[in-house]
Amino acid sequence: MDAWLVDLDEHAWSPAHRTGQGGTARATPEEDRRAAEFTCAxxxxxxxxxxxxxxxxxxxxxxxxxxxxxxxxxxxGKPFLPDHPHLHINWSRSERLLLLAAADTGPIGVDIERLRPVPAAMDALATIYPALPVTADPETFFPAWTLLEASVKATGLGLARGAKDVDLAFGPGGTVSLRGILGHGPSDAWFGRTEPLEACGALPAAVAAVVTRDRPPVSLNLLLGRDGPGRATAPQDEPAPFVLTL
Incomplete structure (x- = not known):
């Protein structure tokens, strides 16, 4: 499994990407249509x-x-590669942060959320996940939400249809873990966890989650500066803020 954390505001960028010059990827007509619907530059x-x-x-x-x-x-809405069906992919974006993962071992789901105030957070979580314990600590909101999102993205069902299948365990100190995904194979065939992403320079604090089949080895690439792909670097003199340990 490979995972990339990308700062979209700092990642190397060229106008050639928009037009597809030099063999680079270009925006599809559908992506251009969706981009035109946004009101914020x-x-x-x-x-x-x-x-x-x-x-x-x-x-x-x-x-x-x-x-x-x-x-x-x-x-x-689950992404896949028609010409490369052996490679399972998933990504999530929260403001300037992009988390992308690819795995040869089976379905994968990821989610990332910038830490921020959420009005009536636990009520919203209980609506999506009725099995939420009444004693759940408010600090569990983002770990639970991202783990739910990553789980239903791995199954390809989405929150509305798939959240009821996800079996979460709520532990002390706001910890949340994945026990299994009902109806999608043995519970021990799924592995999921959340990780905090501490604020680093201009990067906001966030929580990331990944759900995979089994426990594949992972290679994490940090693309936080303007060095472009393959240069896994955090801002100079600052520690890498994200460590994914499966």
């Missing part, structure tokens, strides 16, 4: 960068031209 820019970076990094992973890499979606 930064949201538009981050959306397009995320989609182009996904094809750029996956193209490098597969040794194919990003411009020729086709990314499709199931009716429920």
């Amino acid at each position: 930064s949201t538009t820019r981050r959306f397009l960068r995320a989609r182009l970076v996904v094809r750029q990094l996956l193209g490098e992973r597969l040794a194919v031209s990003p411009a020729e890499l086709r990314v499709a979606h199931t009716p429920d």
